[in-house]
Amino acid sequence: MTGNTLLSVEDVVVDLPTPRGNLRAVDHVDLTVGAGQTLGVVGESGCGKTMLSRAILQLLPKKAKLSGRVMFDGQDLLQLPPEKLRKLRGRSLAVVFQDPMTSLNPVLTIGTQLIETLQEHLELNDATATRRSVELLAAVGIPAPEQRLAQYPHQLSGGMRQRVAIAIALSCEPKLLIADEPTTALDVTIQAQILDLLAREQRRRHMAMILITHDLGVVAGRTDEVAVMYAGRVVERAPTPALFKKMRMPYTEALLAALPKLDAAPHTPLPAISGRPPDPTRPLQGCSFSPRCRYAMSRCQREKPGLEAAETSAHQFACFHPIETHADANV
């Protein structure tokens, strides 16, 4: 994959000043995404998924401090002048947020928003831009696309709005699409439709994608690689099949166990992870997961485990007592 790396995130740290002190939202994260590849980023609420994607997009809150390097398509985004960055976003680097209204303008029609995006980045005349807009709306599964051009976002359902946001994100054929919980606000059938749509367009356009979610079920069948985040760090990273075959990090295991299982009888208690992630303004000395980890031992409280490679270098995890070792010790 190194041959055609599209994005590489190198030792990225995001600090946010807050009244309670410094909040480290992203803590020394390294990631790569190859051209046409899909990376899933999974973790509980507040673990830094959105801050990481905003760091990649260079859309952090003003007061945020960012260090590290973000290389995209051969360019160092931290060094890029604002004008060039703006051109890049929406053109080769696009984003879909959880709430489609974050990216849609409520006072402009769907058509105006699509046509403006197309004309801003590609030199298209009105007729061509209109035709492309209709094609895009049809591609994302919106019935009667011609009529939709004249409608405003509030006249559409949540699922339809997210489709429009995806159409706008896809409009300039981006090389990388970041989808930040694109379906968390939608119900299960619409969720499946939107995820299918993203997967189909991703394959068809040979576009790379980062799919952010708190649900391991969402990334299982739809990504090439998964990075699990906890308290601002990547704590496990592996090709998707390898991860589900053999999870090493206790946190990943706990996240999976907390999902309701369809084959379990009703009223089976769920193995919930007790407590909450640590307060990010009060970082722990040892492993951030140690207060909630059922495998924790004294070393876990004192030292922070680094992200290290397992038997294959593609599978990395940050844990002193990874799951298999622990099981062996019990036998």
Next chain:
Amino acid sequence: MMLQSAPSISPDALLDVDNLVVEYPVGAKIVHAVSGVSLQIARGETLGLVGESGCGKSTLGRAVLQLRRPTAGRVLFDGHDLTTMQGDALRQMRRRVQLIFQDPIASLNPRRKIGDIVAEPLVIAGVKDPEKRERLVHEVLSAVGLDPTLVVGRLPHEFSGGQCQRICIARALILNPEFIVCDEPVSALDVSIRAQILNLLEEMKGRFGLTLLFIAHDLAVVKAVSDRVAVMYLGRLCEVGPSEQLFARPAHPYTALLIEAIPVPDPDVRPTETVPVGEPPSPIAPPSGCRFRTRCPRADQRCSDEMPELRAVAPGQFAACHHPLV
């Protein structure tokens, strides 16, 4: 209008909803939000209610509690018809039923302290003794896993979504109700907090002997807590049956599609692209015959001519479909 009725599987129904209709006038038009739904919930049972956004789940839940008066139909609670009750009688009955909402943060008054929020139902119910109120507030907060001394003096914004949902559950439990409508209580929570709250609801159900109507759009969540499941589409019931049976052998094509839409945490299971295309039609002008026919792979002429009624397809399982899968 033809009746849709699922005969009760238990003679001891705490709640008996009979041919409930709820319509919202919007301008000159009518939103057919709930169109003739009948269901029963036995004492101590959890009935799950699933369906897509806009299919009428919240409307049904609110109409059961008389927070929205139904257009037609009856709601028998412990033998009393709530739809004809007024004033004091209704207020007395309301103490026995409660509602928990989807958005825990929005359903708590941001300017009131947690102690006052949880005590509010007691005040409304006329419990005058402040010491008694305080004691009950402490008891119920402990029951939902919060430390009363750390919590009562604080404001809602100081709590996470999961903690706010615990507070809402405490407020719903304080009058010792018999029946609770849980309207998507975990939809806004992430996977790990969702599991904590589902476990808490189960524990509270056992401890307080509750009967629940559990509304959600996620079938896997519903299955985890429900004895029986009712599937709703565009204001009507498609299917009702015991949870495990319904999942193992769905009879209604819509139930089958909902089950397929559940994300499975297994990379070898490539998601199938068979979920219903498009979105449900408008409840202002629902399709003739079977309301699901515009998205149903099995639809034929009969489906547009004739409305399917709920019929037994297996013991305890009822489906409203001309061409059921079982």
